[in-house]
Amino acid sequence: xxxMTQSPSSVSASVGDRVTITxxxxxxxxxxxxxxxxxxxxxxxxxxxAASSLQSGVPSRFSGSESGTDFTLTISSLxxxxxxxxxxxxxxxxxxxxxxxxxxxIK
Amino acid sequence: QLQLQESGPGLVKPSETLSLTCTxxxxxISSTSHYWGWIRQPPGKGQEWIGSIYYSGSTYYNPSxxxxxxxxxxxxxxxxxxxxxxxxxxxxxxxxxxxxQQLENCFDPWGQGTRVTVSS
Numbered sequence: 210x211x212x213m214t215q216s217p218s219s220v221s222a223s224v225g226d227r228v229t230i231t232x233x234x235x236x237x238x239x240x241x242x243x244x245x246x247x248x249x250x251x252x253x254x255x256x257x258x259a260a261s262s263l264q265s266g267v268p269s270r271f272s273g274s275e276s277g278t279d280f281t282l283t284i285s286s287l288x289x290x291x292x293x294x295x296x297x298x299x300x301x302x303x304x305x306x307x308x309x310x311x312x313x314x315i316k
Numbered sequence: 317q318l319q320l321q322e323s324g325p326g327l328v329k330p331s332e333t334l335s336l337t338c339t340x341x342x343x344x345i346s347s348t349s350h351y352w353g354w355i356r357q358p359p360g361k362g363q364e365w366i367g368s369i370y371y372s373g374s375t376y377y378n379p380s381x382x383x384x385x386x387x388x389x390x391x392x393x394x395x396x397x398x399x400x401x402x403x404x405x406x407x408x409x410x411x412x413x414x415x416x417q418q419l420e421n422c423f424d425p426w427g428q429g430t431r432v433t434v435s436s
Contacts, residue, residue, distance in 0.1 A: 210379075243422035252412055252426035253363070259420060296362060300421035304378040305365040 211235055211299045215308035221316040228284040230311045232297035237278055241301035244273055244282045247310075248293045257282065258300070287313070318343040320413050320427035328407075328434050334400040338413030338427060345394045346371040351416040353423060354387060354398045356409040364409075368416050369396055403434045 212235035222228050232242065240260035245253035255264045257273040260280060270285040284291055292315055297308040324336035338352070345352060353368040367377040369387045377385050381400070389396040400407060410431050414423035 241421070243420070245423075252414075252429055253423070254426075255422055255424035258417070258422045264424065298363075298422065303376050304380070305421060307363040307365070309362045 210304055211238060211302065211306055213297055213299055213306050213308040215295075215297060215311050217311060218309065219312040219314060221314045222287050223316045224287055224289055226287045226316075228287050228291075228313060230282045230295055230313075232280045232282070232308050234278040234280070234299055238299050238301040240275060241299060242273075242275070242280050243298045243300055244271075245296045245298065246291075246293045247296065253296060256295075284313075318415065318425060320415065320425065322411060322413050322427045322430040324430060324432070326431055326433060328403055328432060329436050330404055330434055331402055334398070334403050334407060334432055334434075336398040336411055336413075336430065336432070338396050338398075340394045340396075340415075345389065345396065346391050349418050351376075351418055352389070352396045353414050353416040355412045355414060355423065355426075356407075357412070357429070358406075358409045363412075366398065366400075366411075370418075405434050408432065408434045 214233045242260045244257040247253040260275045261273040272283050274281045294310045294312045296310050319341045321339045328334045351368040354366040355363050357363050367387045369375045384401045386399045410429040412426050412429045414426040
């Protein structure tokens with residue numbers, strides 16, 4: 210199975226801050242990676258697929274990038290509605306696997 | 317707008333079978349561009365993919381659950397189903413159903429989730 214390791218597990222930030230979350234794959238997955246946002250008691254919401262493609266309707270302050278087996282989700286200017294937990298998922302092969310999550314908290 | 321809704325018992329006894337239904341509305345489950353998946357999230361943890369099904373009935377399962385899982389589909393009712401046998405407390409989780417992009421293998425949208433507790 211492909212293991213996905215996210216860091217940090219949590220980050221404290223203020224409105225307007227730039228926030229970066231990293232996800233590392235245990236083996237090469239090319240651009241086969243998705244990012245999700247999940248708020249408490251809600252279902253995950255797809256933000257980015259194919260490592261850097263923004264899902265329709267998602268604000269442009271969210272972006273994704275890759276470097277080898279490292280993937281990054283960046284929120285350019287954190288908004289109040291962005292406080293949530295973010296997960297990565299490798300989409301290259303079965304079994305599909307998720308990272309452990311990064312909680313973005315209010316500083 | 318496509319919507320998915322999970323339904324089923326919220327409490328299952330150990331060693332019994334967990335059975336859930338996902339009802340799809342606002343679109344056809346017979347789409348040739350999508351799979352339909354089950355994902356679960358234990359309390360305080362991340363997501364675990366359980367398995368996926370195509371409208372034709374072909375399935376992919378997580379090997380960690382493979383021997384206990386069956387996913388099926390009823391295209392006439394626009395529903396797909398999850399059965400998980402011989403459950404234990406470790407199967408306690410929120411269970412989500414979701415549409416899976418056939419090419420990208422990402423999930424969108426998701427159902428709201430249903431909490432299942434395994435306890436006697």
